[in-house]
Amino acid sequence: MNVCARLVRIVCGMALVVVPAGLFAQASGYEAVNPFIGTGADGHTYPGATVPFGMVQLSPDTQINSFKHSYKWAAGYRYEDGTILGFSHTHFSGAGHSDLGDFLVQPISGEVRLEPGDANQPGSGYRSGFSHATEVAKPGYYAVTLADYGVRAELTATARVGVHRYTFPAGKPAHVLMDMRSSIYSYPGKVLWSRLRVRNDGTVTGMRETRGWAPGRQLYFAMKFSVPMATHEIYDKEPLPVEYRGFKTPGNNAADTQAMEGRGLIGVFDFGEMKGPLVVKVALSPTSEDEAMANLNAEVAGFDFDAVHAQAKATWEKALGAVQLTAAPDMRTNLYTALYHALLAPGTAMDVDGSYRGPDNQVHHADGFHFVSSLSLWDTYRAEQPLMTLLEPEARTTDLVRSLMASQQESPFGMLPVWQFQGIETWCMIGYHAVPEIADAVMKGIGGFDANKALDAMVATADYAPYGHLGEYMKLGYVPIDISNAGTDGSSHDESVSQTIEYAYDDWTIARVARKLGRNDVAVRFEKRAGNWKNVFDTADGFSEPRKADGSWRVPFNPAKAGAGSGFTEGNSWQYSWYQPQDEAGLIKLLGGDEKLVAKLDAMFNAKVDPKDYADVEDMAGLIGQYVHGNEPSHHLAYLYAYAGQPWRVQERLKQIVESQYKPAPDGLVGNDDLGQMSAWLLFTGLGFYPVAPGTNEYVIGRPFVERAVLKLPNGRSFTVVADGMSAEHPYVGSVTLDGKALTRSFVTHEEIMRGGELRFVMSGTANKSWGSGSGARPYSMSR
C-alpha cells in the first residue's frame, strides 16, 4: 500500500460511511487509485507501471509459478511474498489462468547469481528481499528498494516501452541481469526458443517463443541503457546436443559472444561502479526485433525517466477524469481503482507502424485501426466492454470491433476470438462472447466498421460446428451431457448446460443486430436459437439441468454440484438457472410468476453453504449463499429482482454485496478482476445502474453508492448522477428523476444517457415497493 492511500485510510478508514459532499477534500481520481487492491487474495492484479490499454505492464514478479501454483501467481506478484525476482514487462490484470512475465530484468549490485534461488534462503539466487514500506504504486509508476542489493528501482511506461531507473549503492559493480527463461507459469519446455543479441551500439535485442497458455507465442524486445555497458556475458543453460554445440557461437567461445540462441539464455550486462542512476528502456513488439527498435525510438527518445513518468501520469489523469466522483474516501478509492483496472485491457497489440500478430500466428498490418488483444471475452462482455462503450476512451470500441473482425478473418477457423492475447487464441472458457460485444456496439450506434460484415463474422462464429459442440447444439437445440465423441480430454461435455445457456444469449444478440440491419432471415433463425436455454430448463423443479441426447434429464440432479461432471462452467445450477438476460420474463413465466423468481433468488442468496465445498472449483469465491460474487455468472443476479417488479430487493442485495465484497486493501477483491469485469461491476453499481443485457441498450437501475458522479461522455456531453440524502440510514431509493422528470421504470437507456443530463435519486430509509413494480416499468425481455 502506498503512503498517500494509507494516510487517507488513517483519516477516514471507515467502510461505506456516506457523508455529505464537501466534507472531505477530494483528491483527483489519479490520487485515489490504489494499484495494490487485488494483489492479495484472489484478485490477481499487479502493482506495476502501465498506461491505459498499454502493451507493456512493467511489474515486479515475486514468484514464477510452477504447475502447483499457477493459479495464485497469475499476475506474478502476491502481496504476502517477501522477495522480488525482478521486473518483467507483461502481466494480465486479474486473469484466472496464467502466462506472460516476459523479459525479466533484475538490477544487481555486487556478485551476480544466475539462478533465481529459494525465497526462504536469502542470498541463494538473484532474487532480493524487499519491504512493503519501500514500495510506491501509482498509476504509471512503481518503486521499491531491493534490500539484498540496496538498489532503488523505479518503473514507468509508455504504451510499448517499459522504463526502469535503478539507483545502485556506491562501491559495488552494477549489473543488469535478464533471465530469458523466467515466465509466469513455468514448466520444462515452455520456452521453445529465445535469442539475445548485443548490438555494436550497446542496444540489446532479442525474442522468445513460448508454448504456454497461448501456444507458440512470439514476443520481441529492444533494450537500451543510459550508460554504455562495460562488458556483458550471455549464458545458455540448456545447450544444443553436443555434436552441434561447437557451431552455436562464432568463436566457439561462450564468454565473448555478442549473440546467442537457445532455450535457456541469461544475459548479464555490466556497468562497473555507477556515479548516478541507470535508466533502462525496453520496448516490446509482437512481430520482430526491428519493430521493437522502431517502437522504442518512436515512444521514448532519450533517457529522461521523469519525463516519461510525467507523461504516464498525465495520461492517467486524463483517462481517470472521464468519471468525476464524489463519495466517501474508501468508496472513492474502490471506485477509482475499479476504473483504473477497467482501463487496462484490451491492450495495444500492434507496433507503431500497425504490424501485429494475428490468430494465425502470422504478421498482419492494421489498416486504419488500432489492433488490440487480451480479450477475456467470457468476462468482459458483461460490464467491462459496455463501460468502455459508454466512456469510449479513444474510440476503443471501434478499434475493438475492428480487431475482432480482423481476427475472425485471420482465424484458421473463421471464428471470432474466444480468449485471445497478443493475437493468439487460447480457446479458454465457453461461448462466443465476441458476438455480444460487437452486437452491443452495433445496437449503441458505434460506427467505424461495416456492420453487415460484422454480422457475417458473428454468424460464421455461431455456426462453426466443431467449436464447443455447436454441431450438436444446432441439431438438438442444446448441448447434450452425454456426447459420445466428446474428445480426448474428457471434460468438454462437462459444461453442456452452461454452453447451451450462454450460446442462447449470444444468439439473441445476433438476432438483434440482424433485425436492425433488416436481415430478417438471419434474425428469425437466431431468435429461435435465443430460446434454446429453455431446452435445458426443467420446469419440474425450476432449474437448468444436464440433459442427454435422447431428451431425458440426467438423474440424479443436484443444483449445488459444480466443477467436473456437473454440466456447468465454474459454477452450478444455482447461478446458471437465472441466466437469460434476453428473456427473464420468459423465465418468470416458466417458473410460474414473479414471486417464484424472487423465491429462487432469495433461496440462492440465503443458502447455507460451506465455502470449503467449492474450494476445488476454480474461481468460485466471494460466496453469499450460492451467490458467487467472485465469478461472472453471478454478476447480473442481484439485478434480477427488478425483472420481477421488486427493485427495492435489488437495492438491499447490492448493499449486502458491496459492503462484503470490496475494500480498499490488497485483499480487496474477492475474485479475479478478470481484466476489469469485477471492477466494471463495481463502477456501474456505484453509479446506480448496470448493463444486465448488453444488446438491449438498457441499464437496470440499482442504487448509487456515490453522492454525485459526472460522466464525461465521448460526444462531449456530461451525464450526472446525484443521490440526494444518501446516508447509512437511507439505503433505499425513494424516487428517481431523469432530467427533472419522474422516472417510474427501473431502467435507463443508453440513448438517455448519451443525451446528457441528470439522473437524480432521492434516497430513503424505507423501501418504495411500488416504484418499478408495474409490468411496463420493468427492463426488456424478448418474450414480453
Add this chain to the structure above:
Amino acid sequence: MNVCARLVRIVCGMALVVVPAGLFAQASGYEAVNPFIGTGADGHTYPGATVPFGMVQLSPDTQINSFKHSYKWAAGYRYEDGTILGFSHTHFSGAGHSDLGDFLVQPISGEVRLEPGDANQPGSGYRSGFSHATEVAKPGYYAVTLADYGVRAELTATARVGVHRYTFPAGKPAHVLMDMRSSIYSYPGKVLWSRLRVRNDGTVTGMRETRGWAPGRQLYFAMKFSVPMATHEIYDKEPLPVEYRGFKTPGNNAADTQAMEGRGLIGVFDFGEMKGPLVVKVALSPTSEDEAMANLNAEVAGFDFDAVHAQAKATWEKALGAVQLTAAPDMRTNLYTALYHALLAPGTAMDVDGSYRGPDNQVHHADGFHFVSSLSLWDTYRAEQPLMTLLEPEARTTDLVRSLMASQQESPFGMLPVWQFQGIETWCMIGYHAVPEIADAVMKGIGGFDANKALDAMVATADYAPYGHLGEYMKLGYVPIDISNAGTDGSSHDESVSQTIEYAYDDWTIARVARKLGRNDVAVRFEKRAGNWKNVFDTADGFSEPRKADGSWRVPFNPAKAGAGSGFTEGNSWQYSWYQPQDEAGLIKLLGGDEKLVAKLDAMFNAKVDPKDYADVEDMAGLIGQYVHGNEPSHHLAYLYAYAGQPWRVQERLKQIVESQYKPAPDGLVGNDDLGQMSAWLLFTGLGFYPVAPGTNEYVIGRPFVERAVLKLPNGRSFTVVADGMSAEHPYVGSVTLDGKALTRSFVTHEEIMRGGELRFVMSGTANKSWGSGSGARPYSMSR
C-alpha cells in the same frame, strides 16, 4: 540407377576408354546426367527432383537419422536402403553435416499408420518397401513405386514448389500423410514448434521451427491437392501439459480440428477411392504461410504435373547446355552429373516478392537482387564458385555477392556468412571464405554491387576478433595451439594450424581487391597477413605444425596426425603444409627448391597409409597415400607440380585421381559432394584446367579428359577446348595452343577464356618435360 544410364553402361561400360569423337551417338547433357551418382558411399547426394538453384529439393527419405547415423544419412536417402519414409522438400547435396528433410509427405492406400515403423519389419509403420527397378531419376524428375501401397509416386519441382503425382491402386481409400516431426538428423526436442492448418478451401498451410544445425530455423509451407479432400485428421503426439490441453483446439475435440499447433503434429488427408492420379503441390517459404501461398500461386497455377515436369526439364536442358561435351560415355555421364550437382547450390532462399530470413533470423527484403543461401563456403570457394563465375548462369555471382553483403549487414556479428543455410548461420568449418568468393568476383570484373562496400564487409569479417581466435591471430600472426581461454567445447584450438593457413590465403584475397580499388592502406596490412602461413611452417622439417603462443613448436610432431588435438581440420599436415595458393613460390623457397616440393608431393601421394587409420576422422575419404581426394584440402594438390615447373607430373596425377575416384554409379563419389565442390573439381579437371588460387584470375592447366568441350560464356561468346589424339595411350600433353598460337605457360587466364576462342591440346604418349618448366611459365605466386 535409371534405365537409360544402365543401358549406356551395358553398351560402353568401360572406364576411361577414350575413343574418337563421333563413334558414340552423344545424347544431350540432360540425358547424360545420373542423379544416383553419389547416393551411395560418402557422396551424400539425393536422387530427387529439383531445378537449378531451387529452394525445393523434393526427394525420398529412406532414413531419418539419429545421433549415431547423422553423417551417413545427411541427404536423407541411401542407395542401399530398402524402404522409403516419404518425400520431403529440402535436402543438401553432399553436405557433411545434416539437417532439413522438411515436410515429409507419404501417400498411403488403405490403413494409415502414424509412426514410421521399423525398416526391418514390413507393415510396422507408414514407411514402404521399394525396388530400385521401379525408380527413375532425371534432372527435375523422380519416380518410384511404393511396394507396400502399390502407389506410383512421381515428383517434379519449380524453384519454390514441389509437385507430387500419386497414382493409387483401385479399391482402397487414398490418404496423404504429413509427418511434421520427421527431420533429417532427428533428436528429442529438435522440433521446437509446428503448425498445421486446413483452410476452408482445402489448402493446407503450416510451419515448423527446428533447433538443428541452423538453430531456431523457421520454414513455412502451403499445400494444395488436385482433388477435394473428403476428411482429415490432425494429431499431436507431444501435447501440452494437461492443464492447458483443453485450450489447444476450438472444440476440445482432436478429431475434427482444422488447425493445431504443437511439437508432434501429424496430418492425414483422406481422399477416398481415387479414379485418377492425385496431384499435390507444396510451396515453401522461409518467412510465412502467406508468402508460401503467394509462392505457390506464382509458380504453379493448376495441377498439370506434366507441364511442370516439362518446364523443369527445359530449365535443366538450358542450364546443362552451358557446356557441350564430347567424351566417352562414362566420362560424359560423370561430367554432366558433376555439372548437374554444381548447379544445385547456393539455392534460392527468398520468396517471389523478395522476402527472406537473414542471419538475424528476421525477415528482410531483397531489393534488386536474388537472395541465395546454402553457403558451404569452406568447400565452394575453391572451384564451385569459380565455375559459377565462369558460366554465370543467370547472374549467379552478382546475386551471391549481394546476398553475402546483405547477410553481413544483418549478421549480429557484422560478419560475412561462414556456413549459412536458409539465411541462418551455423558457424560450421573454419576460415572466412566468403572473402575469396567476393574477391574472385571483384578480380574477374563481375559487376552489380559496390566493390568498396564489399571490401568493407571483407575487412570487418577478417578483423572480428572473437571469431575463431582471430584476436590471437592478429596479435601473434598465427593461431596458437595452446590458447588458455579456448572456450567451453575444448575443440576450437585443435584447428589452429588450418585456421592460420586458411586465414592467410583469405587475407591475400583482401589485399588483391584493395590494390585493385586503390585502397593501399588495406592492401599493405593484408599483404602482411597473407604471409602468416609461414608462421606455422617449420623449415626444420618442412611441415606446417602446431605452434604455441610462446613461439615454440609443439612436440612431438607427427605429420600424419589428424582429428582432435592435431591442429588440423578434417586432415593433417600432409595435406595442409602445401596450402598457400597465394604463394607456392614462397613455399618452394622455404623448402629449398622445386625438387624439394616435388619430393614432398610424391611422398604424400606415395605414402603407405591404411585408410582405417582415418576412419574416425570425418570426411577423410578417397585416399591416395596421404592425398585425400574426398575432402577439400587436397583438391589443389595435384596441380602444385606445375608451380615447380613439372606440369607433366600434374598430368600423371590427374589420370591417377580421375581413374580411381569417380565412376558413374551410386558409389561414384569418394567423398561428400559438398554442395558441388567435388563435382566442380571434376568438371574443371575434365576441361583441362583448374582455379588453384581464386583471386589470381588464372587457371592452372592440367590435362583434358574430354575430346572436345564448348563453354557457352555469359558474354555470348564460346570457349572451346580440343584434345587432339586423345587416347589411353596418350595420357600426356604434348603441346598446347591458344587461338592457334603456342601456349608455353602452364596456365590460362580468365580474360583469355572470356575473349572466347580455342584451347587446343595435342596429346602425347610421352611426357613433354620442358613445357611449362621455365620460371616465367609458372602460375602466379605473390613472392615471385
